[in-house]
Amino acid sequence: MEESAPFLACIELIGVNPYVLVPDPLLQALFAAAGKSTGPIPVQLTIDGHAFPQTLVKYAGQWRLYLNGPMRQAAGKQVGDTATFTLRHDPQPRELTMHPRLSQVLAENEAAAAVFHSLPASRRLEIVRYISFLKSEESVERNVHRAIRFLLGQERFIGRDKP
Template identity: 40%
Template sequence: MKSKFFTDRKENFKGTMKSYSFQAELEIIGINPFVAVPPDILQKIFQDSGREKSPIPICGQINEKTYQQNLMFFKGDWRLYVNTTMLKNSPKRIGEIFDFTISYDSEPRIVKQPQVLSEALAKNLEAKKVFDQLIPSKQVEINRYIARLKTEEAIERNVR
């Protein structure tokens, strides 16, 4: 079933950028739950962001829960992927209709390198050389992964 869209415009939860509201049915491609953003809202996001190339950083709410995500272009369509951080048990909720707000997110998304990783790389020049040769998105992924670890043991196990 194709999503039905109901849209209106209001300020986003940060109160800074234009925000757009819609309802959409949660769909799945492969193992990834997503919703299609209505074409008129997608055009407004392109206009607000000044770009039509993936990824486009966005923020908003799903059923009044705040999220930060990227709009992605995949297999000919723009998609808002809905992960379990955004919506608990999202893979099990395919077919449900949810309320969304969406805004272009102009806030920089800088992921600082965790101090423990910086120190470890400074001590191991061979590892630093390998890390520095990784593509920037892979470096960000590693920094984000280390930064989100909860225990000292997990951090130590992943950094050494």
């Protein structure tokens, strides 16, 4: 799918989450390009010329394009502002690589690795994502060890009591 024609949208807020609604003709083009009209749809978007990968999701009956802080900051936009957007379906796989420290510690702990690999893919992704987005090496180290204790049933982690 080619990049969409630019459209203007006001940045709105639902709960604490800023978003814009996508015009219906563009939604239909995105559905056709993605080959589906349910579930999250990966897109490339521009906000006033600043490009970002994002996912279009349906929430409370409406397809919403959520805009995180770095996106809005780069475009100099806040909730209530109007911006110019373009969208296109992004067919590229969105893979997250495991933090090297988590990989190393799992390799050193067979019991934790066995539990990790037996988890549903969504749960493994939740753990990998949590650790991958930590900023300091200290927090990575601390949370890798928390994850291992969680996998061994010794500690809560990612809002869960058990793996």
